[in-house]
Amino acid sequence: MTQSIVVQVGQCGNQVGCRFWDLALREHAHVNQTGVYDEALSSFFRNVDQRREGGADSTGGRITSLKARAVLVDMEEGVLGEILQGPLRSLFNSTQLISDVSGSGNNWAVGHHTYGLTYREQIVDQVRKAAEHCDCLQCFFLIHSMGGGTGSGLGTFVLKLLEEEFPEICRIVTSVYPTAEDDVITSPYNSVLAMKELTEHADCVLPVDNQSLVDIVGKIQYMSNTGKLGCTIKKDCTIISGQGGVVKVEKPFDAMNNIVANLLLNITRIPGV
Ligand SMILES: Nc1nc2c(ncn2[C@@H]2O[C@H](COP(=O)(O)OP(=O)(O)OP(=O)(O)O)[C@@H](O)[C@H]2O)c(=O)[nH]1
Numbered sequence: 001m002t003q004s005i006v007v008q009v010g011q012c013g014n015q016v017g018c019r020f021w022d023l024a025l026r027e028h029a030h031v032n033q034t035g036v037y038d039e040a041l042s043s044f045f046r047n048v049d050q051r052r053e054g055g056a057d058s059t060g061g062r063i064t065s066l067k068a069r070a071v072l073v074d075m076e077e078g079v080l081g082e083i084l085q086g087p088l089r090s091l092f093n094s095t096q097l098i099s100d101v102s103g104s105g106n107n108w109a110v111g112h113h114t115y116g117l118t119y120r121e122q123i124v125d126q127v128r129k130a131a132e133h134c135d136c137l138q139c140f141f142l143i144h145s146m147g148g149g150t151g152s153g154l155g156t157f158v159l160k161l162l163e164e165e166f167p168e169i170c171r172i173v174t175s176v177y178p179t180a181e182d183d184v185i186t187s188p189y190n191s192v193l194a195m196k197e198l199t200e201h202a203d204c205v206l207p208v209d210n211q212s213l214v215d216i217v218g219k220i221q222y223m224s225n226t227g228k229l230g231c232t233i234k235k236d237c238t239i240i241s242g243q244g245g246v247v248k249v250e251k252p253f254d255a256m257n258n259i260v261a262n263l264l265l266n267i268t269r270i271p272g273v
């Protein structure tokens with residue numbers, strides 16, 4: 001069985017990532033209610049026995065404590081701080097989180113060059129630790145925004161690092177593109193600079209257009225308000241933000257991020273599960 005590691009960079013990357021982990025757990029709980037740590041779960045989660053931390057995670061046993069195969073990077077503390085205090089906190093050890101204080105100020109070069117060089121060793125270290133917990137590492141999933149300084153600059157720096165350090169492992173990148181009315185004035189420049197790196201260093205890019213997400217969320221809300229839900233979208237389906245999930249109070253991007261998380265879950269679904 002193969003495993004994947006998720007590397008989420010910047011505010012957007014981490015917020016989308018959290019919706020992904022939430023939905024992955026809910027989806028798994030829906031199809032497997034026996035509480036057994038199976039192969040499907042092992043592709044994205046470790047099953048850590050607190051009494052023997054570092055031991056191998058063999059499948060078939062009971063779920064004890066799940067840890068996401070993830071590295072979380074943001075050069076601002078806010079979003080990572082919320083994750084550490086939020087409902088998904090038990091999925092992450094604080095060492096899996098790498099942060100600074102002030103962010104990249106929407107500046108690609110600060111993310112790529114300044115923070116890239118400063119945090120290079122720490123990021124490689126954490127990715128290597130995550131990789132050491134895998135029997136057969138197949139893929140890296142990088143999630144980031146093209147508009148923010150950290151997402152676009154440091155995100156693409158991390159992509160290059162992954163290529164340098166793990167050339168055999170496939171790099172799948174989910175890149176969130178800004179809308180035309182984006183409030184980050186530098187987002188078009190950041191996107192162009194990041195795009196060059198994506199073309200050179202990614203194996204596969206899943207471009208996500210924020211404007212399309214806004215439109216889809218608007219359509220779902222319209223269908224929901226006019227009672228038309230049910231013909232194409234079921235009432236309890238996971239694409240409808242947060243319902244049944246761990247997030248009780250919905251944040252501004254949650255509905256949009258749920259759509260991206262669904263997309264990621266669908267491409268990683270194991271046939272027959
Ligand atoms: N879909 C989606 N887009 C987001 C989210 N958060 C921010 N964005 C978009 O991402 C861009 C801004 O990037 P951020 O990820 O906030 O910035 P960052 O990577 O943290 O970089 P700095 O703040 O400059 O250090 C804008 O285009 C936002 O509209 C989110 O949770 N979901």
Ligand SMILES: [Mg+2]
Nearest residue numbers: 011076103150
């Ligand atoms: Mg930020």
